[in-house]
Amino acid sequence: MTIPVMVPWLGEEEAEAAAEAVRSGWIAQGPRTAAFERAFADHLGVEHAVAVSSCTTALHLALIGAGVGPGDEVVVPSFSFVATANAVTYVGAVPVFADVDPATGNLTPATVEPLLTARTRAVVAVDQGGVPVDLDALRALLDPRGTTVVEDAACAAGSVYRGAPAGRGAELAAFSFHPRKLLTTGEGGMVTCRDGAVAARLRRLREHGMSVSAADRHAAPGGAALLETYDEIGFNHRMTDIQAAVGLVQLGRLPALVERRRALAGRYRALLAPLLGEDGGRLVADPPHGTTNFQSCWLLLPDAFPVGRDDLLGRLAAAGISARRGIMAAHLEAPYAGTARVPLPATEHLTRNSLVLPLHHFLTEEQQDQVAAALLAAAC
Template sequence: MAHSVPIARTSLTEEEITSVLGPLRSGWLVQGPQVKSFEEKWCAFTGAPHALAVTSCTTGMHLAVAALDLGPGDEVIVPALTWISTANVIEHQGATPVFCDIDLETFNIDVARIEGLITERTVGIMPVHLFGLAADMNPIMAIAKKHGLWVIEDAACGFGATYGGQHVGHFGNAGAFSFHPRKAITTGEGGMVTTADAELATKVQQLRDHGAVMSDLQRHLGPKPYLLADHIHAGYNQRMTDMQGALGNMQMDRAPAIIDERRGIAAEFEAAFADMAWLRTPKAPDGYGHGYQSYPCLFRPEAAADPAQVAAVNAARNDWMEALQAAGVSTRPATHAVHMLSFYAEKYDLKPEDFPNARAANDCSISLPLFHGMTDADKAHVIDTVRATAPV
């Protein structure tokens, strides 16, 4: 059978797989001691003073903006290229996402365009650390401070991403991470909220648990476990289970090795594709540490940057993706331009050309397989197939 490499593949140790049996045997299945240990290890790894495990990165961002009282009439600036949930959590609060174009070199928000989007209704900025590369946080935080705005970091892809030597997730008021199976650490579905703000952490903790002043575990371990907690918010049920916590807890013991492996794979690809000017590979600028959640490239970058040529580049990219798939290498567009998706395009009367760099990334990017546990044969097949099917 011909070799085939998926876009991503979950790689778990036997110890990690059996870890979920602990909560099942103990009878404590909901948010409990395993989640608490996972949170503690996440703090130790990222340097975040507070970490709160939740059901997904999306619910983590939702909890953060809800804790900051985002509501109708408010505006929040978000990059036009990101997963749809970045904008969705703003919509869910009745507020308005204001899209900002991206830097086509990094796929991250174009900081130079942010300030021009601020109005009297702007309350926050949600930069995204896309694909494992940190957004340029120093100028973003300077803009936020100047205009009195909060900052929530969408760090869904941010595991292992550093900026100036600091792990992402607590530059702003809060950050949110994803543990979806395409991420380096996975709990199936799941997420983590991080913050340096103790009051915000307390409110997020309460909101994730129906608005209760203490969790079931805190009550159970307290002097009067038979009394129910007070509820001071109309909160949500966005708690991680202890089975998920056990899985994440065990994987955190391998966190540095997982990041090192992903960076090593990226370095092999970079060396293998260095002579292919028609394929711009991801790089970490000075002062950045890339986590390589994925390996997003820009196909025919010079042509992609010209709006008049995007359609032709898109057609050629799609043909190449088909050829790669037929040869056993799965690919994907890096992600989508949210302003081109039907809901946002129709609600806000947006056109693809309104954010030309996001459009170019949407139509001309291609992510190659990169995941923890790639074998030498997997890597060789990707490299050989990319070169053998080169469309230029």
């Protein structure tokens, strides 16, 4: 493919940071992981950040932190990567699929409220594709009921909600550092939370439930023996210091990444103007309550577009353009087929008629012109 859908911005600084971690002899979870946690918490403006191996494990721990367990129900959007629903099943709870707002792809009080029951323990609100969810509106509905909102901010590093970084306002939020995200550590994730006791528990759980971390044991003065105990069943959800070293460099790149992607998305909007408007065509945009980082620049095809979405992806591939299908609908996948309790028309329309366009820091205007020309040609 001559025009990739995504290329992470990695350079010599990341390579040197990773090499320094290797040379130090400390490559597992250790001092660089702790430094990355502090830097990420400071960036977000939250009290606690817990680095983990992926956003999926971050969601897993966040749900445990929210007290979700067997017999509980958790409302989730179907319009999300399947990991959102999977994490609910990991804790023995039942994912209950809600529809989304057709403009933002996010949950709203109107889509969530009909699904609330006495068993609803939490709602996982996704910042889909980097578009910040209206967290305050959801919390106004759910806080009085004692229902926790866990923010799945996998795509949202660099997005803004009501003047603050997306994820700051949640009791618990989960972030992804997968290569398709703006800030990447290869794999990796972060749980942020407000409660210090919850954060301490999640730190133990990510490391097999050990009461004393490996880093603390090695740092004990004078080689004193610190003996750990295992008071509950934990997991191996740790981030390595090599990943954290890369993450520290990446965090410094985030403002420039967001600025560049927003500029490119604005240019796409101008180039694709003939496809946008009253016929249903739409390019993802900022919501009224914030700004998106354009982690995914998804295009909803006009209702009368003459080529099906899947055929269009094939045409683009033949032209050397790598695009992707729109965001998936988890309730249409085999593990969750037939479980939706209500119709999900917006979700099904979005997932069947949208595609993700190439957008990354290195995309050139010439490449953008090629993408737009191929889309406009297919519309004729």
